[in-house]
Amino acid sequence: MNGSEGEGGEEATGSGHDAFGEEQRETLRRARRLEWITLAWMSATVALVALVAGQSQAMRAAWAEDMLSLLPPIAFLVAARRIRKRPDRLHPYGFHRSIGVAHLVAAIALLTMGGYLAIDSVMTLVTVERPPIGLTVLFGHAIWSGWLMVAVMAVTSIGPVFLGYKKLALSETLHDKVLFADADMSKADWSTAVATIAGVIGVGLGLWWADATAALLVSVSILHDGVKNLRSSIGGLTDAEARTFDDSAPHPLTRRIEERAKEESWVGEASARVRDEGHVFHAEVFVVPAAGTEPTLDRIAALRDRIEELDWKVHDVVIAPVPELPPAQTFRSTLRTGPTAPPSVE
Template identity: 55%
Template sequence: MSRHDLGHPALPEERRRDVRRAVRLEVVSLGYLLTCVAVVAATMGNSQAMKAAWIEDLLSLIPPTAFLVAVRVARKPPDPEHPYGHHRSVATGHLVAAVALLTMGLYLLYDNVTKLVTAEHPSIGTVQLLGVTFWQGWLMVAAMVYTGVGPVILGRLKLPLAERLHDKVLHADADMNKADWMTAGGAVLGVIGIGLGLWWADAVAALAISVSVLRDGWRNVRHAVDALVDARAHTVDDTEPHPLNEAARQRLAELDWVREVGIRVRDQGHVFHLEAFVVPHQEQVGVAQLEGAAHLLEELDWKIHDVVVTVVSELPEGKVFVTRGDNRS
């Protein structure tokens, strides 16, 4: 039973404001990233590090696009074909972004290791601008500064929103944005290395960027797959089980008619589906008691969307997380 009647939850006003702000940030991110792609493409020359940075900028377009699509799809109400709603669109978007990251990380790793082994010597020439001739590397460095500063600011703005909305696509995007300064810094070192005659510096910098992309891709694929195969609900950064797992168990264990309780919490995207299995002290449990228990769980947090409370004679072995009641008679 659920206060939402298995429908789309009405977000608190504060969370609705967070969604609107997140959408605006992602639209700004897409516009900014498109300019970054154009700037780097116009200045990268023969630098492998610049090429890797350009490809990463292209990849950075995927998470904000996935977020905007997922938010729109998640608003759809449940229907007979989708009785749980469309909240899993968030997890699907997370997986799409993660697979793209992992694939490109593998490609960049192979490409740059090959360049390093074959000892390719990239060169950076000169350009003429407004009647002044200068080394093209300075244009490359300026492009990397432009592409490195913006994402750091955007990432810091997105991260708290991702945590409050429990949106893993937004969180992955914020992580990528925050790490972009490393990509830009690596590319700058590679370009300067070429200017100093260190041909290998460019390939090494590009290799470091590819390892960063590969690491982010693998971590996000693993977490996205866990969510889709109904792993226990975790925090938005997937570092630990979500506190609502324990909070829900404790809330029901405090009821005087509860002897044992087991909880299953499934991450549906922005919201959780919670199943509670209760072993009561007495044989008869009324509808009012079950409705009261469900209401207590729903009051814990807006993310608890669908709640099912079931009375059982014993807890299903190995399928729930157990908290003992007070054994009050």
């Protein structure tokens, strides 16, 4: 195992922060700064949108989404702090999974609020509720409140889009799915702003249904984010196959670990079982010794070290010499390499 001596002389896998190289540490510092900026910006946005929302359902939906946008940064900052804790007797694998828990909390909140807003918007359309958007006196002049709503949505959507693209690159470096979910939501914030602006202007043009329709579009966006992140977070917490930071494909490190193991002269067959612990991976590598070779402790330790050198994310490695690969691992290897020719039947 990739271990460092913990307190009391116990072998430990180290904290999540221990796994980081200098590049990852600097990236984490930048990510923290961006998340604090995001919290400040979104807090101001929530206050401004609440101030001008009035009875517009689209504005209320946008306000709810802005409130939910506070959750991923908070979850990221809390998780980033918890992963610094070292393993103990109750948590022998460390606190890496704090990232996965934070991801799950954010996903459930998105799903719940998206569902509520969708139902509320549909009920408004069914009952034909007409949102009153009246006049507001500003600096001694009476203006249509809708223009204030449009201005606030246009201005407040700029920050999240910019911050989202900045955080997107950092999420790949850190292999952080919470940061990626936050970045993905933020960079798509312009769509919420456009839908809300269209709904408000539609009401001004006499289209009473435009406001509730815009709110429904916003709620569908929230639901989409919630479902996508819920699927991803549950997969990670239930030890599904390790995938890339954006969940687009199985992580290539699994294949690289197997290839590295097979490079050893004493290894006949090898298959890896890799799970995503948050920022880092835990890998169990099953190896079948080649005929006539002996898997000595020195050979096993050397293989473990060579696998750990592949990538900083390979943080905890177990080498398991076995007489034959477990059935599930044989099946996975077949899926990756393609089916072999069936045995001949005499």
